[in-house]
Amino acid sequence: MPGRDPSGLELVIDPVRQEASLWRRYRFEDDLRCRETLFNRYFSLARAVAARLFRQRMTTRLDRGDFDQFACEGLLHALDRYDPLRGVPFSAYARRRIAGNVADGIATMSEIDAQLSHRHRIEQERLRSIVSEGGDAIASLSDLVVGLALGLMLEGTGLIDQAAADTRPNAYDSLAWRESQAILVGEVSVLPDKEQVVIRQHYDHGLPFTQIAELMGLSRGRVSQLHHAALGRLRKRLRARG
Template sequence: MGADRDGRRGGDSVNLETASRGLAMLLRPAAVEAALWRRRAESDGIARERLFLRYRALARMVAGAEFKRRPAYGLERADFDQFAFGGLLESIDSFDTSYGVPFEHFARPRIVGAISDGLARASEAGARWSQARKVGAERVRSLLGVSAGSRPDKVAELADLASALAAGFLAAEADASAADANVSVNPYESLAWRELSFAVSRELDALPDPEGRVLRRHYRDGVAFSHIATLLGVTKGRISQIHAAGLNRLRDRLRAFW
């Protein structure tokens, strides 16, 4: 018995020591950063995604500054964000800590360059279609790909499509800090909207991967399907399929509110 107790104490000591090292690392942002870059160098997809989320604010800040100082060629701020996200992903993939410079200094000119390239392509193509419309069209196409031909009742099929799109809209709005004045016209409706937003946010967090990851990146972080595909190492078509499946699952979880 004494040997067993001693063994348990030894195991507890090792676990405590390991936990202490982990806590010390979390309390040192530089150590966390270095660990993420080491894991990314080993082709760790989760580390790559965490680095993207860590520096997403940098990409958006650069995009905002470029949006203010450049001619937009009919594009919107959201278009600049997507160009910047592309530059951020390329920077993450090409950065090496042996360069001896902070990642922000390495990435910033590349993000600006990606925005310049995106604007040049948009100008050459005469693009005037807003990012919001592009994103909306992607969402609809992903849902049509799942529902087309699957049900003989076209009215029911359209109802399914509408309710899935409604779930997507709610997912995009769920993190708003307050109910919109145009949506809530009295205290009861304001309370109902907040309760619905909370439920959507909770269910979005509870969605299993990969559906949860795709919907959270798209609706919460504003990342386009193409960039999510790059981030997760799959095709854009696969992201479209996962998006449709995730929205349908989210819709089913929210049926009590319809």
Template sequence: MECARKDRDLEAEQALWQRWQARRDAQTRAELFDFYAAWSRVLAGHYHARYPHPLAEYADFVGLASMGLLQAIDGFNPALGSRFKSYAEPFIKGAVLKGLACYIKDHQQTSRERLLSVAGEAEEGDDLATIVNLTVGLAFGYFLELGILDAELYDNDPASLYERENGLETLAYLVEQLTEGERRVITGHYYQQLSFVQLSEMMGVSKARVSQLHGQGLQKLRRLYEQVS
């Protein structure tokens, strides 16, 4: 069974690279990114443990590793016979170390982009219900970031383990109910820590479209979550 699964993965990987070499399109680039995303997150965790930074959290390492992964995908030539992971690892490590060397923690722009995508800029005089709705929408986004960023369990209490695992499974299932575009933006932004600009470049769409998909995805997830809670 394990050998059969590895063979299928290898065939899927080769097919993606063949399509990328032929088309160089945004869709295939995004699929390649998804294929290696879990691996890049493992590397990010390794670098987070090895190169601790007073201003950077694990999520920041993931974002920097994602940038390196995208650079490696763009530069890799499978015809040369080398393995992609061997080729990409120096790109990912370089992106992380370079990013840490000049890193300044600032989430203001990210928070602003999220707010605008959920409901546009709040106008002076908006009623309380509108402001509360905006706040809840943003809070749900951060809940996604904390709740399904990692299936990592923080204590060994059986009740806590069960509750967290159940929540992870529910949220992961709800994300799968989104449209392809919404799902790609939500997972890219909250799982891989990609900015709206990086997502627009990866997906081959405008930043405004990424913002729209983010807002739609968050609102849909919130409605779905309220239905199953």
């Protein structure tokens, strides 16, 4: 009937109303969970803009990961600056912000940063999180080995959206390996909420801790702690399985 209020079911199945609700809760009620939902929803848009600009690049000294990182940073900025009351579709607004941030990032990136690829920076950050500060060498080495193994397994699961996945040895395609990955994904799904967010954003979207911190409204150090705690929790759960 015309003029009636939409039912709860209609709100759920109507993507326009659903997104409007997310923006209202984020912008006017400061619900950071909605910010993460919106980020995940438009992550593929950021990747698409990055891919287009990467194909048009004038230099070979930057890798695709650098473009993706700048694009994700632009998406975060767009989420913070977008005014849903102006009636401009977010996708149109975000495209300009993302493209502008990629262009700015490329223009200002130093030669040293350019030589250190995005993937290398991610791996260094991950290693610093894994190794215990102030702990004994044996414990730190154990954490490092387990952390690297878990990271490798996570990067071969459905958690990861790898446009250009690394070539894996045939042994990684074995039934035992796939079963182990499935178990690990299941254990990730029962981690505390904040640890899940860190693991999924870091290994799925490839975000560095600084961007995860911005997304979650936390310090970079806290994100590193959550990453370390999550890997420790996963290690204990997997050991308990025998």
